[in-house]
Amino acid sequence: MRSHTRKIDKDALSAIIFLMVSLFMISTSVHVEPYYMSCDVSPTNYTQNSPFGNNLKSLLESLWSNTPLRQGFNSTVFGNSPDQVYGRALCRGDVTPEVCRDCVQKASQEIMTVCPTQNAIIWHEFCQVQYSYRPFPSWDAYTAMFPDSNNNEENISGRDGFVVVLKNFMNSLSDKAAFNPSNLMFATDKTKISTNETIYGLVQCTRDISQNYCRTCLNNVFVELDGCCKYHQGGTVFSRFCNMRFQLYQFYNEPTVNGNRKKIKVAILVAGATTSVLVVGLAAGCCVTRRLRSNRTRKDEEKSRSTLLHQLANPPSVDINQEGEFVSSQELPFMELATIKAATGNFSDSNKLGQGGFGTVYKGILSDGKEIAVKRLSRKSWQGLEEFKNEVILIAKLQHRNLVRLVGCGIEGEEKLLIYEYMPNKSLDLFIFDSEKRAELHWDIRLNIILGIARGLLYLHEDSRLKIIHRDLKPNNVLLDQEMVAKISDFGMARIFGENQNTANTRRVVGTYGYMAPEYAMGGLFSVKSDVFSYGVILLEIISGKRNSGFYLTEHAQTLLAYAWRLWNEGKELEFLDPSLAGSCPMAEVVRCIHIGLLCVQEDPEDRPNMSSVVVLLGSESATLPEPNQPAFSIGRVVHIEPPSSTDHFVNNQATVSSISPR
Structure with missing residues (x-):
């Protein structure tokens, strides 16, 4: 036996080891609990013996029993409207037909047992199964799940x-x-x-x-x-x-490169006689992977x-079509680095507008006299590179009076540059949190800023061809033009939603402490209502001239929201007003804005109005306002955060929620 094993070459030995590893993986993975199961909310649930339930049962059985599954994928439809059911099964491309069929059968039985809804999906390591009462591409864009x-x-x-x-x-x-x-x-x-x-x-x-x-x-x-x-x-x-x-480590099954059948045959024969050696080899392999x-x-x-x-620089300009696919466009030109250097005085310190976590912002003047703002991402900011791609792809064609316009971008060598229209009055935080500049913001200016931000968000949420969630709305990201018109900026953290998608979940919580909605900060759940929460915080900050984050340092309350709520319940809401505005603005209008702000920051997202309602309520003195519920006073304890910078006009601060503090 020893002399026989000596004759086995390296390829055969590799085949033996991989064969045993694959068998070990399959035998220990197929029968475990599912990675994730989602029973989505749908118009109605179904009952087991209803027409929909019977169609679903037949569909799930057909998914794993039909011949098409031998290719690792099966998509089918069963029944007639209105009880029609759409289903599909996908197996990992490296597993055998037998493993695929067993996995899909098990997953189908589990999803049928657990989910009473008309939309559901289940993920196992080797397969996923899903069904719906609607065709899949028309009702779902993108949702990530994590085992x-x-x-x-x-x-x-x-x-x-x-x-x-x-x-x-x-x-x-x-x-x-x-x-x-x-x-x-x-x-x-x-x-x-x-x-x-x-x-x-x-x-x-x-x-x-x-x-x-x-x-x-x-x-x-x-x-x-x-x-x-x-x-x-x-x-x-x-x-x-x-x-x-x-x-x-190698977790997937890889086809044998050397097709010599004799070597494979020898490998299989020897495998049965060398199990103990392979076990030792597997243990050694586990140790190696740790080193x-x-x-x-x-x-x-x-x-x-x-x-x-x-790869980022090709094609030279990009866009997204209505199906969410990348396509070429001439809407967003790439600028030469030499042109940008000339416009900014070779990124001179005298032209520096601000410094943030992902880079520096400079003022520039093009050869035609047009003023621009250039965000120069840090050369080592590879996280910033993802935000760069997101912003280029996302807002290239968004056009609205209350959104800052991205006019170009540039990539050359290690330089990653975003070019925006120039905002001479910089950002909102420089005014409302500065005692001297805040006095320049008369009530009419503040109200116009409040309305401008609301209209910009309404466009993102409902009126643009893409439903966009900003996810990092804060005064730093609201820019002011020469006429003090508010323009929402910095879409590096924004996300696109599908036409009928309302919420999404992420493990990567990004944003700024004090402006994140509680369901987002604590659970990673974001929607248009998480943007509404951020808007409500900004509205209350504009009225009071006080910053929500850090408000616990005052003697009034733990947060600005708690302070506003306390005064509201005591009938002293006018004490919330910035003292510099006292006697110079219509009190009824101020109280109405505070009321709307409290509606926006309610703890339950369902209680918050959408932005179309906010715009209507701000523009009407006669519309009836519902009574607000208690706002969220605390959004958790943050252990890693980049503190807001008053000059961080185009860059994002990020926070990762580690644990939750009770209110």
Whole structure:
């Protein structure tokens, strides 16, 4: 036996080890609990013996029993309107037909047992199953889900080189899956990050969407993966249309490159006689994966950055169509670096407007005399690079009087630049939180600013062709033009919603303490109502001249919201007014605005008005206002936060909520 094993070459031994690892993975993973199950809210629930329930049962059985599933994907419809049911099943592209069928069967039985709703989805490691009373692409855009296994991955500290390689690798792998000629929309690969370290990745899309939409979905998934897991040794993100995972060990089944059947046959024969050796090998492999930590070389890091920037710069201008797909456009030109340098005096300190976490903002004057503001992202700000892409793609074609206009962008070498229309009065916070400048804001100016912000948000939420949630609305991100017209800026954290999508959830909580809605800060749940909360805080700050964050340092109350609520209940709401406005404004109008502000910051999102209602209420003296409920006085204890900067006009502060403090 010993002489026989000596004759097995390295390829055969690798085949043995991988065979046993694969069998071990499959045998221990198929029968575990689902990663995630979502029983979505729908118009009505169904009963087991109803026409819809019977159609659903037949559909789920057909998903795992039909021949098409042998290719790893099955999309079908069962029954007739109004009880028609749409369903689909997707298996991970590397599993066998038998594993696929077993996984889909188990998932179908679970989802039928647990979910009484007409929309539902379940994710297992090797498959996902979903059904709905509507065709899928018309009712869902993008929602990310995270398995609990992400929390078990060890952290990687001080590994910026690792993060750069991971981003570049997953970006390349996404292209490979989306535009693969085989049309399987599935890809696995690996890349070296050092002599002893390898990243293994897997991406996949459902096969009933276009290639461009697949790529868009994977881009969104990667933003979530970047937020939750880029400093971990592994991570997984699921969505309805695409999935993504990476690890520092090989977790997927890879076809044998060497097709020599004799070697494979020998490998299989020897596998049965060398189980004990393989167990030792597996244990050693587990130890090795824990030691896979070393810094990326400078040369590889620079190469990865250069590749990613090159991909960002192509095509030269971008847009999003109504289906959410990336397309070419001439709406947003890329400017030459030489032009931008000339406009800003080579980024002279004398032209500096502000400094923030992701870079510096400069004033510039183009050759035609047009004034611009240039945000120069930090060369090492790879998190800022994601916000750069988001802002370029998102607001290239948004046009509204109360939104700051992005007029161009530039990428050259390590430079990442965003060019905006210039706002001579800078940002709102410089006025309302400065005792001298605040006196310049008469009531009419403040009311116009309040109305302007509301109209800008209404456009984002309801009137633009995309439903957009800003997620980081604060006075720093409200700019003022020469006529003191308010313009919402900084869409780096914004998210696009589908036509019928109302809420989304994320593990990556971004925003600024004091302006985040409680459901977002504590649970990652955001919607148009989380923007309404932020708006309500700003409205109360404009009226009072006081900052919500840090208000606990005063003797009045724990927060500005608590102070406003206390005065409202005591009938002393006029004491909330900025003293510089005393006697110079209509009191009934002030009280009405305070009332609207309190409606916007109510704890339950359902109790808050939408922005169309806010605009109507602000513009009408006769409209009846409902009584507000108690606002959210505390949004949690923040352990990592970049404090607001009075000069941070175009950059985002971020906060990660670690634990929740009771009110």
